[in-house]
Amino acid sequence: xxxxxxxxLIIIACTACLVLAALMALSQGAVRLSLTELLHGLTxxxxxxxxxILLHVRLPRLLAALxxxxxxxxxxxxxxxxxxxxxxxxxxxxxxxxxxxxxALCMALLPSAIAVLPLAAFVGAFAAVMLVYGIARxxxxxxxxxxxxxxxxSSLMTAGINTLATLYPDIMSGLRDFQxxxxxxxxxxxxxxxxxxxxxxxxxxxxxxxxxxxxGLGETTAASLGLHVRLYRFLFLxxxxxxxxxxxxxxxxxxxxxxxxxxxxxxxxGGGGKRVLIALSSLMGATFLVLCDTAARTIFSPFELPVxxxxxxxxxxxxxxxxxxxRRKRHD
Amino acid sequence: MIELKNVTGGYGHFEAVRDVSLTFLNxxxxxxxxxxxxxxxxxxxxxxxxxxxxxxNVLVDGQRLDALSRTQIARKIALLPQSRTVPDITVExxxxxxxxxxxxxxxxxxNDDNAAAHKAMQRAGITESRHKLLTHLSxxxxxxxxxxxLLAQSTDNILLDExxxxxxxxxxxxxxxxxxxxxxxxxxxxxxxxxxxxxxxIADCVAVMKDGRLLVAKAPxxxxxxxxxxxxxxxxxxxxxxxxxxxxx
Numbered sequence: 001x002x003x004x005x006x007x008x009l010i011i012i013a014c015t016a017c018l019v020l021a022a023l024m025a026l027s028q029g030a031v032r033l034s035l036t037e038l039l040h041g042l043t044x045x046x047x048x049x050x051x052x053i054l055l056h057v058r059l060p061r062l063l064a065a066l067x068x069x070x071x072x073x074x075x076x077x078x079x080x081x082x083x084x085x086x087x088x089x090x091x092x093x094x095x096x097x098x099x100x101x102x103x104a105l106c107m108a109l110l111p112s113a114i115a116v117l118p119l120a121a122f123v124g125a126f127a128a129v130m131l132v133y134g135i136a137r138x139x140x141x142x143x144x145x146x147x148x149x150x151x152x153x154s155s156l157m158t159a160g161i162n163t164l165a166t167l168y169p170d171i172m173s174g175l176r177d178f179q180x181x182x183x184x185x186x187x188x189x190x191x192x193x194x195x196x197x198x199x200x201x202x203x204x205x206x207x208x209x210x211x212x213x214x215x216g217l218g219e220t221t222a223a224s225l226g227l228h229v230r231l232y233r234f235l236f237l238x239x240x241x242x243x244x245x246x247x248x249x250x251x252x253x254x255x256x257x258x259x260x261x262x263x264x265x266x267x268x269x270g271g272g273g274k275r276v277l278i279a280l281s282s283l284m285g286a287t288f289l290v291l292c293d294t295a296a297r298t299i300f301s302p303f304e305l306p307v308x309x310x311x312x313x314x315x316x317x318x319x320x321x322x323x324x325x326x327r328r329k330r331h332d
Numbered sequence: 333m334i335e336l337k338n339v340t341g342g343y344g345h346f347e348a349v350r351d352v353s354l355t356f357l358n359x360x361x362x363x364x365x366x367x368x369x370x371x372x373x374x375x376x377x378x379x380x381x382x383x384x385x386x387x388x389n390v391l392v393d394g395q396r397l398d399a400l401s402r403t404q405i406a407r408k409i410a411l412l413p414q415s416r417t418v419p420d421i422t423v424e425x426x427x428x429x430x431x432x433x434x435x436x437x438x439x440x441x442x443n444d445d446n447a448a449a450h451k452a453m454q455r456a457g458i459t460e461s462r463h464k465l466l467t468h469l470s471x472x473x474x475x476x477x478x479x480x481x482l483l484a485q486s487t488d489n490i491l492l493d494e495x496x497x498x499x500x501x502x503x504x505x506x507x508x509x510x511x512x513x514x515x516x517x518x519x520x521x522x523x524x525x526x527x528x529x530x531x532x533x534i535a536d537c538v539a540v541m542k543d544g545r546l547l548v549a550k551a552p553x554x555x556x557x558x559x560x561x562x563x564x565x566x567x568x569x570x571x572x573x574x575x576x577x578x579x580x581x
Contacts, residue, residue: 003463084417210439213425214432218417223382225485226406226433271422271465273429 007276010268014283018066021290025062026054028298063195064186065293065307066286068251069261071198073285074205074278075243076258077265081216081274082236083133085146086263087322090125090244091255091315093150097157098128099241099248100178104161108168114187118194121245128153129241158253181254181308183293190250197246201239202282209275212236216274254289254308256315261285263322333358333520334379334409334489339388341378342544347386348374350544356537358488361511361521362549363531366541366564372524373414375541376491379522380409392489406433410485412478414493414524423469423477424462427452430481452483455513457506472503479510490514492523496530508534528561540564 027033033041033050041050076089083093090096102124103117110116132153136146161179177184205212211232214222223229247254265280289307292314296305334356342348348371356362356379364372377383378390381397390397392408400408410430419426427449428441435445453459458476466474475495482490492511496504511534514521525531531538532552539549540560548560555561556569 084419086420207438210432210435213429213439216417216419216421217426217429218413218419220382220411220413221416221481223402224380224406224409224411224413225430226402226404228402266420270463271420271425273421273425 003272007269007272007280011276011279011283014280014287018283018287018290021287021294022062022066025065025290025294026058028294029053029058030302060186060188060191061183061293062290064183064191064250065289067191067195067198068183068247068254069257069285069287069289070202070282071243071247071285072254072257073261073265073281073288074202075240075247076262077274077278077281078205078212078236078240078243079129079258080262081212082233082240083136083146084216084218087144087147087259087319087326088150089256089259089262090240091253091257092147092259092319093132094128094153094157095125095132095241095244096248096253096255097154097161098131099125099245100253101157101160101164102127102245103249104164104178108164114189115193117190117249118197118246121194121249122197122242123245124157125241125245125248126238128157129237133237177306178252180306181252181311182306183251184297184304184306186250194246194249197242201243201246202278205236205239205243205278206275208232208235208239209273209278212274212278252306252308254311256311256319257285257289259322260311260315260318261288263318264288333393334522335391336375336378337389337391339375339378339385339390341383341385341387342371342374343383348544349378351388352541352544352546353388354539354546354549356489356520356522358520359515359518360536361515361523361534362537362539363535364522364524364539364541365526365528365531365561370541370564371544372541373493374544376411376493376522376524379489379491380411381405382411403433406485406487408487409489409491410482410487411491412482412493412495414497416478418466418474420465420467422463422465423453423458423480424449426466426477427462427480427484430485433485448486449480449484452480455483455510456480471498472500475499475503475507479507488518489520490522492521494524494526496525496527504530528565532556 026038031053037047037050040047041054072090079088079090080086099121102120106113106117106120132149135149211227214225214227215232219229261284262281265277265284269277269280292310293307296307296310336352336354339352340347340350352375364375366372374383378385397405428445431441431445431448453462456476456479458480461469461473466477469477495507499507511521535552537549538552538555540547540555542564547564548555548558562568
């Protein structure tokens, strides 16, 4: 009965867009590669230069953009649904900054322990999300209160990152990229454990989409439909923190992806179930970040803009528009 | 059928409901009335297990509520809460989501669920707007969508917390017709109402509460004769074509 055929067509169309965006990302850069060179580089190794560029530079970066975009977007869907706040996202409510501080701390104190970075990021993200949620509940949980609590937590965490950067200048040399959110220095070593967390997190979110649907109806209604509200709220916030934390562990403080993409997906779907929203958000998030990253490294070539800066240029006006829309809704 | 036996309960140490014994029968509309803050909504929360009683027992269809799982309760009792969030979903999605207690893993809707949601939307008179977002509906239309959600849950016991609030007279009449239809289908319908006249007009049993206690639960005429309405609200009742109320000095 749900508009399944339409949803399947949308998913297919978005997958096609993602493939095109990925091909564009692989071909564009300081050295432009044609489709033939791409294919040869990826398959038979007849073009050694193309092969090296692809395997060591563009492919890891493409995977990083795909994973960070999908992970942050799904995290945004979870956070917006659980907190019932369209203004919420991992960047806005301080989850990214919490993960960032924890990652920075780990880099400063355990510089060789790259594999534990996603875990450290998760701990920071989880602490931040619980802190913001606790503050907002105690203060009455209005939408604006939640956002302001997030801004305060974000500022505190960012101050912590800057303090570490001052105390450990050598280790935190890539701080500017990290704070802006960038994918230029991404390595396979950092990407692998985070990729695992993101893929498992998205799979778990898709599996629990029915519970998320019910939780989105509000606490009283969800409880009357038999959902263990406190358990699932905790579970979804934990998943959101794991997804955002894993993305931050290799992409830095990449804001606004988790805010913009779920709204774009909802607009395209026109209000369906959360399973299709999660699937579409992960596809659109991946496509969005791949396109943004390709643009960020080619627009001002030979200079490269951290992708987080470009995303911020798009995200801030979008956030302001959402804020005004919320105000209008309250006055209607 | 829902039975409350000497039930005391509330929030934390606060007892909003005190020593209430009351039975809500199948095939009847029971109206819960009383001044603001007298414990009507708390009583509904105790009836569907959202609150556990401090003392006493609640039974649904003869089974103790505390012996049932959340899902089992949700298959027996549906609740339309007084205040609701308005999610960014369509009417059809809302109706389908209420099939949650009937879904197995991985929570995929089957033909039965689609049929139940479709029938519920028809009965609530909201089928034409099934693809519209709840955020784009008027208050009355939105109430119909929530009623569809309630009906699609397919329970024998239906609890409504102030369902007529913010509804114009036409939507109120539609709601009354729907409650009567449910009663005739043998359902146990319990509704909190602020409109005393409506409660006395439509209910088979009126339960009057004051300060967390049940003053009386009887047929409307007997309730009027008992003087419980005067005791609870401080008004006297006169009956012409409709009930009229004047403030008692």
